[in-house]
Amino acid sequence: MSNSGSFGSFELNSIVRGAQLTVVGANRALQNPNLFTSELYKQAALAVVAGLAIRLLVAIPTIGIRVLLQFLGLFIDLSETTWDADIIDGISFIENSVLQIPFFLMTFIRQLSPAMDHLFMESLQWVDQTYIQKHKTDDPSQLRAMYYPNLRMYNQQAPSAQKKEPYQALKAFCFRFGKKAAVSLGVYLLSLLPYVGRFVLPAASFYTFNKAVGLPPALLIFGSSIFLPKRYLVMFLQSYFSSRTLMRELLDPYFSRIRYTPEQKKQWFRDREGVLFGFAFAFVSFLKIPLLGVLIYGIAEASTAYLVTKITEPPPEPQRVEEFKKEDIHWKNKHEFVSLPLDAIDKLNTTLKEKRHSATESEVKTGRQFS
Numbered sequence: 001m002s003n004s005g006s007f008g009s010f011e012l013n014s015i016v017r018g019a020q021l022t023v024v025g026a027n028r029a030l031q032n033p034n035l036f037t038s039e040l041y042k043q044a045a046l047a048v049v050a051g052l053a054i055r056l057l058v059a060i061p062t063i064g065i066r067v068l069l070q071f072l073g074l075f076i077d078l079s080e081t082t083w084d085a086d087i088i089d090g091i092s093f094i095e096n097s098v099l100q101i102p103f104f105l106m107t108f109i110r111q112l113s114p115a116m117d118h119l120f121m122e123s124l125q126w127v128d129q130t131y132i133q134k135h136k137t138d139d140p141s142q143l144r145a146m147y148y149p150n151l152r153m154y155n156q157q158a159p160s161a162q163k164k165e166p167y168q169a170l171k172a173f174c175f176r177f178g179k180k181a182a183v184s185l186g187v188y189l190l191s192l193l194p195y196v197g198r199f200v201l202p203a204a205s206f207y208t209f210n211k212a213v214g215l216p217p218a219l220l221i222f223g224s225s226i227f228l229p230k231r232y233l234v235m236f237l238q239s240y241f242s243s244r245t246l247m248r249e250l251l252d253p254y255f256s257r258i259r260y261t262p263e264q265k266k267q268w269f270r271d272r273e274g275v276l277f278g279f280a281f282a283f284v285s286f287l288k289i290p291l292l293g294v295l296i297y298g299i300a301e302a303s304t305a306y307l308v309t310k311i312t313e314p315p316p317e318p319q320r321v322e323e324f325k326k327e328d329i330h331w332k333n334k335h336e337f338v339s340l341p342l343d344a345i346d347k348l349n350t351t352l353k354e355k356r357h358s359a360t361e362s363e364v365k366t367g368r369q370f371s
């Protein structure tokens with residue numbers, strides 16, 4: 001792969017590789033026999049029930065409007081008008097595309113229970129085991145260090161591993177997504193203004209992508225978005241924002257253990273944003289499947305464990321975490337990773353081990369721990 005399709009820090013090759021990791025990661029996660037337990041079936045059943053509950057909650061405003069319009073139909077002839085259907089369609093669009101209510105409710109569920117955190121750690125252990133199995137004939141001293149044993153040492157300081165009271169979960173949810181929902185609704189309402197409204201969404205797209213991909217691509221997006229219908233432009237922007245939000249949520253079990261400063265975390269995401277966007281965007285599309293969205297959310301969390309082993313270095317013992325954070329915010333093997341054939345990405349950990357100038361003897365010993 002070449003990097004000719006580069007948009008600033010967003011490389012087309014990185015986005016494609018991220019989408020490929022969606023498939024590979026999901027496949028690896030579903031092969032984990034430890035997931036197919038009675039507890040998993042219980043979680044899967046609860047996920048489907050939760051998906052049904054989410055659909056019903058989202059449908060309540062639309063159903064209420066329909067009932068009200070039918071009541072008005074007893075006194076007003078609505079057969080020759082279309083405004084009633086327009087109102088229902090507009091409310092449904094705002095719920096699903098502007099406010100992204102189904103997506104937000106799915107993330108609220110993870111605030112209630114540490115199930116997603118446990119799923120991530122269980123899947124990370126499985127990724128380590130499959131890595132050892134694939135390289136069992138290789139020189140053990142040349143294998144990468146394990147991720148699960150050391151990351152497990154950080155469990156006690158991980159808020160995502162703790163069960164929350166419903167009030168605390170609701171408070172955390174509102175703090176995270178209340179502002180985002182308000183901004184999305186505000187921008188959409190401003191786009192309805194006469195004369196200037198048509199420029200609101202293109203301006204929002206320019207502001208967003210200028211920070212992410214640079215000025216020339218942002219100007220291109222701004223120019224083309226002026227001619228796009230408002231509905232499709234909203235769906236495009238919200239898909240982008242949903243992908244970023246989903247990726248941050250899926251990585252929460254990792255970041256709740258490896259505590260980066262806000263500036264370090266910003267740099268960490270900036271170095272990996274192409275792969276992260278491609279990975280999350282593919283899952284965002286699947287999350288829209290009725291009823292199964294929450295179940296797919298769980299598969300996405302399990303797949304993220306595989307993703308972490310490809311875009312980060314194995315974590316050290318907690319006492320050495322500060323040095324690790326300073327170095328790992330930059331993705332050193334990015335270009336090698338996106339250039340390799342898909343069936344060779346597991347070899348990158350082995351071929352680059354000799355290049356790690358920060359490796360110590362303790363890390364090598366950790367890499368030999370196969371139990």
